Structure formats: C-alpha cells, structure tokens
Amino acid sequence: MTTGDGWTAAVRDRLAPGRLLPLGAVAGAWLAERAAREVLDRAASGVPGVVPGALRIGAAAEATVPDPPFPVPPGGLAPGPLRIDAEFAVVAAGRPLPETAEELRAVLLVAAAELGLAVTEADLRVTDLLEEAPATEPPPAPPGHASPETDDPVALAVLLVPGVAAVTAAVGPPVHRAGEAVRVEFAVSAEHPPAEVARAAHEAAAAAAPEGAAVTVLVTEVR
Incomplete structure (x- = not known):
C-alpha cells in the first residue's frame, strides 16, 4: 500500500460511522461505533504501559432480546x-501483565458506561510485548466538511437541544422519513454525555414530528 493509499484508507475509516450501537438507557437512540471507538481509544491510552490496537464493539454472545417497538436503523x-473486543500491546518493563489487563478492562467498561452503552463484557488480546512505547503520530485529519443545511422542523427542534453540535449526514439525510418513521442524526459536543443529549433530542424530535411517528435518533459524532 502506498503512502497515499494509506492516507486515503485512514480518512475513509475515520469518516465511516461503522455499525450503530444502541444507547442502552435511551429507547430509540444509537451511537456510531466510530465515535465510541475514538472515546474508548483515548481512555485506553491513559492506562500506563498500554498501546491500544484494534477495537470493535458488537452484540454480547448471550444477547437475545425481543424486537424493539421502533425501527432499527440500517447498520444498527x-x-x-x-461486548468490547480489544487488542493492545504492552510495554514489557512495568507491572505484571494481568494487572495491566484488568485495569484496561475496567477503564474500557467505565468509558463505555459514560457513553451510555450497555457493555457487559470486554475481551482483551495482547498482540505484542514492547521494549518501550512507540512514538505516535496523530492520524491524518479528514477533509473539512460543512454541516448539512436543512429546514426540516425535526432537525431545527433537535438543534435547539443543549449539547447538539450540528445535524449530520453520515448515514442518510439529517432527517430521514419513511412512512410513519422519522430518523434524525446529529453530532454531540464532547463536554456533554451522549446518552443524555440523545434522550433530550429524542424528546424534541418526537414533539416536532407528526403525531404517532416512530422516532429514532443517531449520534454519529462526538466533537
């Protein structure tokens, strides 16, 4: 892969929302996996001796739940x-590996809970033992993009919610209507808990949508 190809792949990965994760405490709300992964990676980087690697979030193995009374968005x-599946490397000179792994697991579970994700387990895999922590460089910044303009009353109501930074168009238009279902997507300011903002945004969207509409909200970014 050339340098240009690597840059393009890194940007594409940062722009793609990934799967959509249900915000457990808020009915009808989802958080983009990409946004969750960025927060969890930062938390993992704070554990001494840990160099975070690939991280995925998916349904727990034992998860069997009835169909929800609202539409699940595409990719949701x-x-x-x-469940969190995370890979990480460890700087060999330091604490015993089990101690480091347990701290990492605890940190990831706490960070996930603060996001509003109902993570019940974290499976960790050590990929390398390092003599010293590698020098890190920030990933390439994605191309700048303006927030989409919309005069949809649902979007305008959501934009008034404290903590909503902007409406987005990562999965579809800012407001997607299909029959009696209404879906709105937006970014949340980093200083606000995504689940709390999603709950308030859901209430605002439901109030602005046609009576009886099945409303869902997507948090696609944490800015």
Missing part, C-alpha cells in the same frame, strides 16, 4: 447487551 444493532 438491536437494543441489548454489548
């Missing part, structure tokens, strides 16, 4: 318990 997981 049905509401239910979640």
Whole structure:
C-alpha cells in the first residue's frame, strides 16, 4: 500500500460511522461505533504501559432480546447487551501483565458506561510485548466538511437541544422519513454525555414530528 493509499484508507475509516450501537438507557437512540471507538481509544491510552490496537464493539454472545417497538436503523444493532473486543500491546518493563489487563478492562467498561452503552463484557488480546512505547503520530485529519443545511422542523427542534453540535449526514439525510418513521442524526459536543443529549433530542424530535411517528435518533459524532 502506498503512502497515499494509506492516507486515503485512514480518512475513509475515520469518516465511516461503522455499525450503530444502541444507547442502552435511551429507547430509540444509537451511537456510531466510530465515535465510541475514538472515546474508548483515548481512555485506553491513559492506562500506563498500554498501546491500544484494534477495537470493535458488537452484540454480547448471550444477547437475545425481543424486537424493539421502533425501527432499527440500517447498520444498527438491536437494543441489548454489548461486548468490547480489544487488542493492545504492552510495554514489557512495568507491572505484571494481568494487572495491566484488568485495569484496561475496567477503564474500557467505565468509558463505555459514560457513553451510555450497555457493555457487559470486554475481551482483551495482547498482540505484542514492547521494549518501550512507540512514538505516535496523530492520524491524518479528514477533509473539512460543512454541516448539512436543512429546514426540516425535526432537525431545527433537535438543534435547539443543549449539547447538539450540528445535524449530520453520515448515514442518510439529517432527517430521514419513511412512512410513519422519522430518523434524525446529529453530532454531540464532547463536554456533554451522549446518552443524555440523545434522550433530550429524542424528546424534541418526537414533539416536532407528526403525531404517532416512530422516532429514532443517531449520534454519529462526538466533537
């Protein structure tokens, strides 16, 4: 892979929302896996001796839940318990590996809970033992993009919710209507808990949508 190809792949990965994860405490709300992964990676980087690697969030193995009374968005997981699968390297000179792994697991579970994700387990895999922590460089910044303009009353109502940074168009238009279903997507400011903002945004969207509409909200970014 050339340098240009690597840059393009890194940007594409940062722009793609990934699967949509149910916000366990808020009915009808999802968080983009990409946004969750960025927060969890930062938390993992704070554990001494840990160099984070690949991280995925999916449905827990034992998850069997009834169909929700609202539409699940494309690429979305049905509401239910979640599982983190994370790879990491460890700087060999330091604490015993089991101690480091347990701290990492605890940090990831706490960070996930603060996001509002119902993560019940975290499976960790050590990929390398390092003599020293590698020098790190920030990933390439994605191309700048303006927030989409919309005069949809649902979007305008959501934009008034404290903590909503902008409406987005990562999965579809800012407001997607299909029959009696209404879906709105937006970014959340980093200083606000995504689940709390999603709950308030859901209430605002439901109030602005046609009576009886099945409303769902997507948090696609944490800015």
